[in-house]
Amino acid sequence: MKPRIHTCLWFATQAEEAARFYTALFPNSRITSVLHYGTGDPMPEGAAMLVTLELDGHALSLLNGGPHFTLSPAASLVVSCADQAEVDRCWSALSAVPEAEMCGWLVDRWGVSWQIVPQRFMERMEEPPSPARQRMTTAMRQMRKLDIAALERAYAGTP
Numbered sequence: 001m002k003p004r005i006h007t008c009l010w011f012a013t014q015a016e017e018a019a020r021f022y023t024a025l026f027p028n029s030r031i032t033s034v035l036h037y038g039t040g041d042p043m044p045e046g047a048a049m050l051v052t053l054e055l056d057g058h059a060l061s062l063l064n065g066g067p068h069f070t071l072s073p074a075a076s077l078v079v080s081c082a083d084q085a086e087v088d089r090c091w092s093a094l095s096a097v098p099e100a101e102m103c104g105w106l107v108d109r110w111g112v113s114w115q116i117v118p119q120r121f122m123e124r125m126e127e128p129p130s131p132a133r134q135r136m137t138t139a140m141r142q143m144r145k146l147d148i149a150a151l152e153r154a155y156a157g158t159p
Contacts, residue, residue: 006059010069015062016048018110025093028056076113084148090116091145101144118148
């Protein structure tokens with residue numbers, strides 16, 4: 001059964017290419033359907049119109065709608081990473097606009113914004129405000145790709 005609510009991202013023409021890349025990058029992911037434009041549609045007949053996929057259980061649609069709209073960092077996909085190796089792997093695969101990187105956020109080659117976040121960081125952020133949490137968030141604001149060991153040192157108050 002398809003989820004009642006899911007995310008849809010607007011692409012100019014590269015939705016199918018992006019879907020193939022994303023499903024190869026994340027485990028437990030797959031393209032579930034590809035709808036194509038027909039005669040008289042605003043894009044070339046046979047071109048992918050809507051690519052529906054699952055990224056590790058998250059339902060997502062990628063729409064090839066032309067250049068009328070562009071993606072922005074106002075909406076992002078968040079990847080919760082178990083360890084630094086996973087942070088590094090996702091960052092390396094997705095980061096394409098170095099000047100857009102900050103605080104664990106990056107932009108990929110299609111303009112999609114991502115947050116690559118260690119699970120432990122998010123667990124600590126759910127704790128009540130404290131000097132330790134403040135030190136960690138201050139350290140995070142100075143990073144591009146998040147460094148789990150450095151965040152933990154900041155949390156602990158050790159150099």
